Amino acid sequence: MRAALLLILAVLSVAGAYTVSGTIRNAEGEPVPAAHIYIPAEQVGTAADLDGNFSLEVSAGTHRFKITAVGYDDIDTTITIFSDTTLRFVLKSEAIKGEKVVVTASRVEQSVLDVPITTTIAPGDVVSSQSITGFNEAMQHIPGVHMNKYQVSIRNTSGYSQGAGSRVVMLIDGVPVLSGDTGEIKWDALPTNVVSRVEVVKGAGSALYGSGAIGGVINIITLDPIHLYGSADFKGLLKVFSKVGMYDNPHWEQWRWSDKPLTMQNLGFLWGRANHKLYYYITGDLTHSDGYREGDDFMRGKSFAKFKYQLGETKSITAFVDAAYEDKGSFFQWESPAHALSTEPGRENDRVWSGKLFSAVIYRGDKPQKHLFFTIKAYNLFNNWNSRLFNTNLEEYEREGSRSDKFGTDAQVVFSWDKQIFTCGAEACAVANTSNMFGDHFGWGGAVFAQDEISYLHPLVFNIGGRFDFFWVDSASTDFFTGISPKISAIYHITEFMSVHASAASGFRMPTMAELFTRTNAGGVLRVEPNPDLKPERGYSSEIAVNYARDGLVLTGAGFYNYFSDMIEPTPIYGTLVKFANLQRVEIKGAELTLTAKIGKASLSGGYLYTSSKDLDTGEKLPYRPEHNVKFSAEYELTSWLALGGDFRYNSAPLYTLYKADPVVDAKVLDLFTKLNFGRLKLNFRVNNAGNYNYTVIERNIEPIRHFVLSAEYSIF
Numbered sequence: 001m002r003a004a005l006l007l008i009l010a011v012l013s014v015a016g017a018y019t020v021s022g023t024i025r026n027a028e029g030e031p032v033p034a035a036h037i038y039i040p041a042e043q044v045g046t047a048a049d050l051d052g053n054f055s056l057e058v059s060a061g062t063h064r065f066k067i068t069a070v071g072y073d074d075i076d077t078t079i080t081i082f083s084d085t086t087l088r089f090v091l092k093s094e095a096i097k098g099e100k101v102v103v104t105a106s107r108v109e110q111s112v113l114d115v116p117i118t119t120t121i122a123p124g125d126v127v128s129s130q131s132i133t134g135f136n137e138a139m140q141h142i143p144g145v146h147m148n149k150y151q152v153s154i155r156n157t158s159g160y161s162q163g164a165g166s167r168v169v170m171l172i173d174g175v176p177v178l179s180g181d182t183g184e185i186k187w188d189a190l191p192t193n194v195v196s197r198v199e200v201v202k203g204a205g206s207a208l209y210g211s212g213a214i215g216g217v218i219n220i221i222t223l224d225p226i227h228l229y230g231s232a233d234f235k236g237l238l239k240v241f242s243k244v245g246m247y248d249n250p251h252w253e254q255w256r257w258s259d260k261p262l263t264m265q266n267l268g269f270l271w272g273r274a275n276h277k278l279y280y281y282i283t284g285d286l287t288h289s290d291g292y293r294e295g296d297d298f299m300r301g302k303s304f305a306k307f308k309y310q311l312g313e314t315k316s317i318t319a320f321v322d323a324a325y326e327d328k329g330s331f332f333q334w335e336s337p338a339h340a341l342s343t344e345p346g347r348e349n350d351r352v353w354s355g356k357l358f359s360a361v362i363y364r365g366d367k368p369q370k371h372l373f374f375t376i377k378a379y380n381l382f383n384n385w386n387s388r389l390f391n392t393n394l395e396e397y398e399r400e401g402s403r404s405d406k407f408g409t410d411a412q413v414v415f416s417w418d419k420q421i422f423t424c425g426a427e428a429c430a431v432a433n434t435s436n437m438f439g440d441h442f443g444w445g446g447a448v449f450a451q452d453e454i455s456y457l458h459p460l461v462f463n464i465g466g467r468f469d470f471f472w473v474d475s476a477s478t479d480f481f482t483g484i485s486p487k488i489s490a491i492y493h494i495t496e497f498m499s500v501h502a503s504a505a506s507g508f509r510m511p512t513m514a515e516l517f518t519r520t521n522a523g524g525v526l527r528v529e530p531n532p533d534l535k536p537e538r539g540y541s542s543e544i545a546v547n548y549a550r551d552g553l554v555l556t557g558a559g560f561y562n563y564f565s566d567m568i569e570p571t572p573i574y575g576t577l578v579k580f581a582n583l584q585r586v587e588i589k590g591a592e593l594t595l596t597a598k599i600g601k602a603s604l605s606g607g608y609l610y611t612s613s614k615d616l617d618t619g620e621k622l623p624y625r626p627e628h629n630v631k632f633s634a635e636y637e638l639t640s641w642l643a644l645g646g647d648f649r650y651n652s653a654p655l656y657t658l659y660k661a662d663p664v665v666d667a668k669v670l671d672l673f674t675k676l677n678f679g680r681l682k683l684n685f686r687v688n689n690a691g692n693y694n695y696t697v698i699e700r701n702i703e704p705i706r707h708f709v710l711s712a713e714y715s716i717f
Contacts, residue, residue, distance in 0.1 A: 021055040022087035033416040035069035040496040047419045047455035104199040104219040113499040116463040116489035124195035135190035143594040143607025156611040157215030159624040164514040167215030175360040180406035180431035183512030189324035189356040191304040204541040206485035206507030214507035214539040225279030236273040238716040245709035247292045257294040257342045264289035280307040295343040298328030314366035322358040333700035354385035373414040381406040402435035424450040438517035445471030459493035483508035497550040504542040515580040529579040552598035562588040585616040606632035628652040643675040667695040684711040
């Protein structure tokens with residue numbers, strides 16, 4: 001009987017294919033548009049239309065069907081087909097898992113295999129465990145990311161410009177937080193203890209995020225209060241945490257600048273409540289550090305509060321407030337190579353005081369039955385800083401400062417129908433700035449954007465889109481800074497675990513007020529002249545990448561090419577006199593390999609990045625961009641309460657801008673750590689730069705020497 005059935009199926013398979021059609025709905029009976037139905041063995045699949053209907057041709061026989069949709073549990077089932085067949089699938093909702101879903105690359109939730117541009121996801125514990133005094137310290141452990149002091153560079157698209165301008169947009173929960181005056185990232189204000197995950201988009205993101213995203217996007221996704229508590233029945237939580245640390249003696253005795261122990265201390269808390277439809281938490285911490293260099297101490301306080309009110313099953317209002325204050329020394333460069341950790345004579349009391357207040361309100365009103373998903377954001381970014389720097393030429397203190405206020409709004413609509421996901425939106429913002437360093441200025445602008453994800457030829461998916469930006473700044477030579485940023489990509493699903501994508505995008509970046517109008521002596525060492533004639537820089541990026549994700553292993557290999565015109569870089573005029581200028585033609589190309597894996601009790605992650613960065617007009621390499629960059633982290637769980645691990649990073653020696661003759665070495669840094677988990681009490685002991693290796697990433701600034709840090713977290717309830 002079994003043999004006869006197999007014979008019949010074989011004959012039917014020769015006879016031709018059959019139509020398999022049906023519907024895909026959720027547990028409430030609503031259609032799930034754009035859900036994917038896939039037969040891995042035959043690489044055949046399609047996507048559901050607006051009403052959750054699908055249809056595809058299948059040969060006779062027994063097939064394995066896989067049905068997936070973001071926000072739902074997968075269905076993996078085997079069905080025998082011997083005639084035209086109608087199927088009905090019901091997907092169950094699931095809590096979104098950070099390691100499976102990306103929201104930044106296309107402004108919509110996607111699987112890591114569906115993103116049109118390479119995106120690296122770092123879990124939140126990378127930030128909380130590796131960040132000692134600021135978020136920037138955690139960033140240097142993410143593959144493909146390089147830190148030039150406080151300036152972040154993705155795939156070496158950025159160099160170093162002493163805090164003016166950024167080619168990377170920084171977001172908190174999708175809200176941009178670049179300052180309105182200098183256009184820089186305020187690392188000390190970013191939350192570190194409530195981070196769910198960090199998404200790093202590697203490539204021009206201007207098609208969706210506008211000016212500043214020409215080199216990529218970093219999105220800090222904080223903990224959702226609802227997911228944190230689980231249900232409204234949860235009464236609340238309270239955690240306290242602390243970090244204490246000490247710097248070791250430098251390798252060279254003559255580098256010692258203080259006889260007392262150089263320490264750091266941090267104390268903070270996380271408190272939250274759930275009350276009917278309102279969920280919220282507040283975190284805050286205070287940090288003091290003596291610093292490892294003379295005149296590099298700081299006192300820092302910051303807090304982050306997030307509120308979420310559920311208006312209904314698919315409607316909510318979320319708000320956050322991020323506040324920070326810092327009083328720090330201003331180490332600019334060493335006294336001499338023989339006293340590399342001492343500041344220049346007379347500059348021991350240089351100080352910078354700053355305050356930041358970021359706030360945002362986000363309304364989300366989804367209508368799944370109408371295949372409509374709507375989000376609107378309103379935000380305000382306030383930054384204020386003042387400095388007192390000793391001018392070594394005039395032998396007197398100079399005071400500089402700036403205050404900026406940036407207001408903005410962002411509206412986005414996602415509409416899905418007939419195997420398409422269409423996203424469109426608009427933004428508007430205004431910036432007011434007061435400064436004795438680059439004057440009083442006002443600017444305003446806006447943008448519109450749209451993209452369409454098309455799945456008619458599944459498993460081949462196309463993504464096309466673009467954005468138009470305009471911005472006006474008083475006193476600039478250009479009347480309006482405008483930019484059109486198109487993008488296109490194609491994603492092919494080779495198997496259910498592997499995809500390949502090819503993308504091309506254009507981006508642009510407007511000069512910041514600091515780049516246009518700064519005039520400063522910077523303590524008599526670095527003199528900066530204004531350049532109101534600056535033009536926006538343009539960037540064109542392309543890449544081909546392969547993604548593999550299965551059973552805890554995520555592997556990505558990519559080759560990329562970036563071309564920039566009118567790139568804005570600080571350019572020496574004479575000696576240490578510089579101004580921001582447009583370089584005509586620049587190329588940055590290379591390849592990257594990244595992986596994360598969970599093998600038994602071992603967790604591994606890492607990456608290798610190679611880049612070639614060159615000014616095509618002069619033939620010279622670009623400064624502050626190491627050709628080779630290696631990151632590797634490993635952790636092994638010895639018992640349920642004890643884990644050991646280490647982080648290693650390597651950067652080849654970069655080029656300098658000002659002091660080109662100064663010696664420079666490769667960076668080879670090893671951190672070691674031990675984690676202890678005793679239930680409510682968690683301990684983490686780290687030895688950072690265990691080899692006490694001395695290196696620089698910018699001129700005359702030694703990076704942190706060996707230091708020891710003990711972190712503790714205790715859950716009271």
